[in-house]
Amino acid sequence: MTRVFNFSAGPATLPEEVLRQAADELLDWRGSGMSVMEMSHRGKEFISIAAAAEADLRELMAIPANYKVLFLQGGALAQNAIVPMNLLRGRTVADYIDSGDWSKKSIKEAQKYCTVNIAASGKATGFTAIPAQSEWRLSKDSAYVHICSNETIGGLEYQWTPETGDLPLVSDMSSHILSRPVDVSKFGLIYGGAQKNMGIAGLTVVIVREDLIGQALPTTPWVFDYKAQSEAESMYNTPSTYPIYMAGLVFQWLKKGGGLAAMEARNIAKAKLLYDCIDASGLYQNKVAKGDRSRMNVVFTLKDDKLDAPFLKAAEAAGMAQLKGHRSVGGMRASIYNAMPLAGVEALVALMRDFEKRHG
Numbered sequence: 001m002t003r004v005f006n007f008s009a010g011p012a013t014l015p016e017e018v019l020r021q022a023a024d025e026l027l028d029w030r031g032s033g034m035s036v037m038e039m040s041h042r043g044k045e046f047i048s049i050a051a052a053a054e055a056d057l058r059e060l061m062a063i064p065a066n067y068k069v070l071f072l073q074g075g076a077l078a079q080n081a082i083v084p085m086n087l088l089r090g091r092t093v094a095d096y097i098d099s100g101d102w103s104k105k106s107i108k109e110a111q112k113y114c115t116v117n118i119a120a121s122g123k124a125t126g127f128t129a130i131p132a133q134s135e136w137r138l139s140k141d142s143a144y145v146h147i148c149s150n151e152t153i154g155g156l157e158y159q160w161t162p163e164t165g166d167l168p169l170v171s172d173m174s175s176h177i178l179s180r181p182v183d184v185s186k187f188g189l190i191y192g193g194a195q196k197n198m199g200i201a202g203l204t205v206v207i208v209r210e211d212l213i214g215q216a217l218p219t220t221p222w223v224f225d226y227k228a229q230s231e232a233e234s235m236y237n238t239p240s241t242y243p244i245y246m247a248g249l250v251f252q253w254l255k256k257g258g259g260l261a262a263m264e265a266r267n268i269a270k271a272k273l274l275y276d277c278i279d280a281s282g283l284y285q286n287k288v289a290k291g292d293r294s295r296m297n298v299v300f301t302l303k304d305d306k307l308d309a310p311f312l313k314a315a316e317a318a319g320m321a322q323l324k325g326h327r328s329v330g331g332m333r334a335s336i337y338n339a340m341p342l343a344g345v346e347a348l349v350a351l352m353r354d355f356e357k358r359h360g
């Protein structure tokens, strides 16, 4: 068996220990005589799996007791609609910060439900910087402020938490959740798809402050109503059982690894190695403002895009996959989530240096 270093933005690489454990338990989960995939979501075995996953996530993120954790489906993109459906609470305006491709998608969807005030935009910088809070122009009667705290395509990340006072702060954390400690109490709602940094596709995690629940638009489908789902422990309908189990294994792996502070230290070291290589080179370039660079999604271009194909070929030959940048921006993107070992980033940096010697 040969496993490659997989730099995919998502679905993304998983910790090998987690995959091995899932394989070991595939046919018979801990003496139950069945696979997790075959269990009733209402049976005691699966209920224990979901409860342990929630408890571990609460511990990892130090989620305060007045927040609900929901295990939903539909991905982060569904939340782009579900958030306004649930959080407008009789208001008609919401503030959005436009920091790139994923915030734009959130804005476009929210416009179906409310008036979106784009309180700040990275447009003037060509989306190479996160708009500073001093530039934000929030509206008076807004229901909430929405950010995307890690722009997976542009490779930008908030290295700070906005202060929005009484206005609930909502963040799409899909591509950096669990990569660093966050103060959950600063947010009204946090959401993210699991397939970047928490597990596999099919699960969306929503962490929402209790007082924001219960005023959904009357047209909200029951399965998208945070109140219905929270009262039913995320089992109003059949949840995505196997992805919840896999996320639970990842949470256990994170706890064994020392939790989020330890993970953050490793992520800082990995990102520094890669950005230092880019900055020291004449061949590779990253245009993102240094203070706003993502630790998770490192984007870079080569001086001449004719070198893209040979670069990707050399990477493949050296056991590295999925480095091609998003189709909308081109160039390269190395997604170095929690599960990417330091050795993967070291291999990439060695390849980049060698390639530059030959083509720089």
Ligand SMILES: *Cc1c(COP(=O)(O)O)cnc(C)c1O
Pocket: 010, 074, 075, 076, 077, 078, 102, 148, 150, 151, 152, 172, 173, 174, 175, 193, 194, 196
């Ligand atoms: C991947 C991603 C999405 C889309 O998630 P889906 O699970 O495909 O709906 C949304 N936002 C961000 C920041 C992402 O990285």
